[in-house]
Amino acid sequence: MPIRRSYLQWPGGKSHIVSALRAFLPPGRRLIEPFVGASSVFLNTDYPEYLLGDANPDLILVHRTLQAYGEAFIGACRELFVPENNAPERYYALRQEFNATQNLWRRAILFVYLNRHGIHGLMRYNRRGAFNTPFGYRRKIYFPEAEMRLFAEHAKRASFVHADFRDLMSQARPGDVVYCDPPYVPLSDTANFTEYAPGGFSWHDHMALAGYARELARRGVTVEISNHRTPATESLYRGAQLVSVRAPRNIGVQHRQAARTAEEILAIFWPP
Template sequence: MLNTDYAAYLVADINPDLINLYQVICEDTRGFLDTARLLFSTANTAEGYYHLRQSFNRDKSNRTQSAAMFLYLNRHGYNGLCRYNKQGIFNVPYGKYTSPYFPEQEIHFFAEKAKRATFLCCDFEETLALVCPDDVVYCDPPYYPASDTANFTQYHTQGFDKFDQYRLVTAAGKAARDGAQVVVSHTHIAHDVG
């Protein structure tokens, strides 16, 4: 979305924390930045990280606080990972960075661009069912693991397996046949989507 210029965007993801982050940035950019900036300036220790991770997993009733913690955890966590266990607990360990970058300019840019966006938290099949002819669709699924030891697809509680890869290619193929322009960034399943 950020590198294109269309009149409108539909941005969807199955991760409710990510969609909440996007929505909060759009709805209250200043409040979000103030909350996130405070976290970045006061909690850059292992103890601070694990305390915020525990708070994030326990209570998400304050949407702005939750969104700010999600950004903090992603910037301070190991290798910038976003990972959950099967119970939906964010479980990335502390990354030990000396001064993680606070993306204030990027957040302002996103907030401005997102005025043309609708954000949905749903499965890709639901999203692709909304596609109209002449829409441009970009899908960025978790990469299919190259080996058993590189098997990480837990960006959400349910993961993303070979069957999900097949479902994505099938749904993307239908959208393409219905007149949309579809790009899938990576998939292991060979399938004619045209």
């Protein structure tokens, strides 16, 4: 089937490799994603049920709001996608409002605006938990109305939770399938994209995730994990089936964008 795009821009989004991912996701009663992100895998699979979580509370808020309010939420978001708001002074004013507001409806609307107007959809927070992605300087801004409507329809079968991956994986039972897209192991000392949620994601977390995957496989649950292919991740996922895929990577600076591809690994932990 044609690839369905998310309504959110997302660094490391899976739309480019979702066909490869699907090839190793067996049928099941429920797909569990502890790192749902922009939801590309969710949108491009067809399970009876979904349990979708993430450590970023703003992300889960916006997914839940779109799920619950559909057209009303789409219309409210559309009001911010006007030419006068595609300017740095407006962006930074709305970013400041996002960081200050306690109104969850308004915060979800602003999240969609910031995601599309900031640099390449980067979700970055400072140590105080304030969103601090810079303005993206795009000539035209696309409003993802069709993508939002598609998400709202598909989300009728989904539950979204703000949770640590350990909490979600502990709920997996035989008949479930688990796909994990954790913050990737950096390819260099300066490449770190774990700041999309306070606290980051450590090597200890990667080791814990691999341990959960092995335990679930022993209990009859298939687990698939994606990451950069490095000697460290090959060792981390020992015992799993390892599949290489090439995926595009964008390296953004304020006024330009360079593209490259990176080798990724799919680690599939099959039940015995």
